[in-house]
Amino acid sequence: MSHALIVIDVQNDFCPGGALAVPGGDAIVAGINALMAETDTVVLTQDWHPAGHSSFASSHAGKSPYDVIDMAYGPQVLWPDHCVQGSAGAAFHPKLDTTRAQMIVRKGFRTGIDSYSAFFENDQTTPTGLDGYLRSRGITTLTLVGLATDFCVNFSATDAARLGYATTVRSDLCRAIDLDGSLAAAQSGMQAAGVTLT
Numbered sequence: 001m002s003h004a005l006i007v008i009d010v011q012n013d014f015c016p017g018g019a020l021a022v023p024g025g026d027a028i029v030a031g032i033n034a035l036m037a038e039t040d041t042v043v044l045t046q047d048w049h050p051a052g053h054s055s056f057a058s059s060h061a062g063k064s065p066y067d068v069i070d071m072a073y074g075p076q077v078l079w080p081d082h083c084v085q086g087s088a089g090a091a092f093h094p095k096l097d098t099t100r101a102q103m104i105v106r107k108g109f110r111t112g113i114d115s116y117s118a119f120f121e122n123d124q125t126t127p128t129g130l131d132g133y134l135r136s137r138g139i140t141t142l143t144l145v146g147l148a149t150d151f152c153v154n155f156s157a158t159d160a161a162r163l164g165y166a167t168t169v170r171s172d173l174c175r176a177i178d179l180d181g182s183l184a185a186a187q188s189g190m191q192a193a194g195v196t197l198t
């Protein structure tokens with residue numbers, strides 16, 4: 001039973017001062033560094049959008065951040081421009097110790113589709129390749145931490161559980177956006193999918 005720690009989107013734009021700041025987003029960095037230091041296999045994810053990405057409200061005339069639109073693949077929340085490829089906002093938090101990461105998964109890089117999950121884009125079918133990577137390394141148990149609890153951590157954890165990984169989310173090392181009850185919905189969704197929430 002090999003284990004991996006998946007650190008979701010600990011990037012400047014999701015921390016205080018960033019374009020899509022998650023309250024307390026930077027408060028989890030030290031704890032994540034400590035957990036990485038005692039974990040053999042560490043994977044990081046990085047939200048990585050081209051300018052003009054379809055998840056940005058600015059790409060849709062008359063729309064504002066946090067409006068919801070219907071995309072071909074289903075409803076999509078519109079966000080402030082964030083994590084634009086190569087920008088300072090897309091960089092990892094400067095205090096995140098990335099040295100021991102064995103794999104960095106970038107996601108959301110196709111203009112027409114968002115990707116909350118580290119495993120599948122928001123059509124819930126296009127793979128990122130992470131499942132193949134973990135499976136071919138014989139990894140069967142996962143711990144997830146990072147940002148944001150109710151979006152990218154939630155989608156990654158439920159996909160991981162559905163893919164058959166024994167999945168734990170360390171809630172103390174996550175922070176949420178919490179739009180209209182999205183945190184409570186994410187917590188019950190993760191529990192229903194068989195994710196262990198601590």
Ligand code: VGL
Nearest residue numbers: 009047079147148151152
């Ligand atoms: C995320 C909204 C948009 C996340 C990424 O990392 O949770 N949320 N893009």
Ligand code: ZN
Nearest residue numbers: 047082083108
């Ligand atoms: Zn994003």
